[in-house]
Amino acid sequence: MIRVSQLTKQIPGGPQVLSGISFEIQPGEFVAVKGASGSGKSMLLKCLALREKWTSGTYMVDGVNILEKGFAGKMKVRREMAYLEEKPTLYPNRTALKNVLIGSAYQTPIWRRVTGMVRNDDYMGAMDMIEKVGLLDKAKQKGDKLSGGEKQRIAIARALVHGAQTLLADEPVSGLDPHAAEQVLSDLKRMCKIQGISVIAVMHQGDWAERFADRILGLSGGELVLDVKGRRLTEREKQLI
Numbered sequence: 001m002i003r004v005s006q007l008t009k010q011i012p013g014g015p016q017v018l019s020g021i022s023f024e025i026q027p028g029e030f031v032a033v034k035g036a037s038g039s040g041k042s043m044l045l046k047c048l049a050l051r052e053k054w055t056s057g058t059y060m061v062d063g064v065n066i067l068e069k070g071f072a073g074k075m076k077v078r079r080e081m082a083y084l085e086e087k088p089t090l091y092p093n094r095t096a097l098k099n100v101l102i103g104s105a106y107q108t109p110i111w112r113r114v115t116g117m118v119r120n121d122d123y124m125g126a127m128d129m130i131e132k133v134g135l136l137d138k139a140k141q142k143g144d145k146l147s148g149g150e151k152q153r154i155a156i157a158r159a160l161v162h163g164a165q166t167l168l169a170d171e172p173v174s175g176l177d178p179h180a181a182e183q184v185l186s187d188l189k190r191m192c193k194i195q196g197i198s199v200i201a202v203m204h205q206g207d208w209a210e211r212f213a214d215r216i217l218g219l220s221g222g223e224l225v226l227d228v229k230g231r232r233l234t235e236r237e238k239q240l241i
């Protein structure tokens with residue numbers, strides 16, 4: 001379980017962009033984050049992924065206060081709390097399978113990324129995950145030949161193969177056509193249910209959050225102003241964000 005208490009982020013010499021944010025997330029939950037431009041959605045995700053330093057607050061994951069961990073502990077947390085960018089970076093000249101096997105910069109050591117060396121017994125796990133995201137027929141396709149939605153789904157498989165327990169996805173479907181967006185969100189939702197992973201995804205545009213999320217968090221001016229079950233928001237709730 002993830003428990004965030006009183007998360008505050010102050011940019012040194014700049015504005016306070018997150019103020020006193022508290023919430024809990026259960027394993028297997030799919031949580032959407034909504035909020036207007038500049039409300040702090042990306043900063044929240046980056047703080048959860050430990051890509052941004054917290055100014056104050058406590059961050060408990062499965063009962064462990066992870067802000068108190070040393071360098072090695074924080075690296076482990078970064079693998080377990082995988083950050084998915086809006087446009088995932090894949091090795092363009094390597095196959096989808098190889099991309100999944102090697103892992104992203106935050107997931108695997110540099111020697112593995114440079115040499116591309118992997119263990120034989122990793123192949124089965126990678127193929128299994130590629131099948132789960134419905135892309136077995138694209139496993140041998142080079143990274144730069146995959147569509148935006150396929151790249152996103154390979155990035156999901158890559159994170160899970162390398163031990164992610166939580167996926168932090170920043171606008172995972174922005175720029176995708178509705179069919180591709182639906183496939184990416186269906187994959188994420190299925191992974192929550194069958195793998196028990198948690199997903200926290202920024203999804204401000206359209207009604208994706210209402211259709212796919214178990215819960216919707218709303219931010220306004222860096223504050224958490226909404227925490228409701230995933231459902232159609234009322235007009236009053238929409239006005240809050």
Ligand SMILES: Nc1ncnc2c1ncn2[C@@H]1O[C@H](COP(=O)(O)OP(=O)(O)OP(=O)(O)O)[C@@H](O)[C@H]1O
Nearest residue numbers: 011014015017035036037038039040041042043044
């Ligand atoms: N390094 C920084 N220095 C100063 N201000 C920053 C910095 N990083 C973020 N901010 C400010 O923090 C606020 C929140 O930024 P954030 O990127 O989290 O917004 P967002 O809700 O994701 O917006 P969008 O939907 O436009 O991507 C913004 O006002 C932004 O200008």
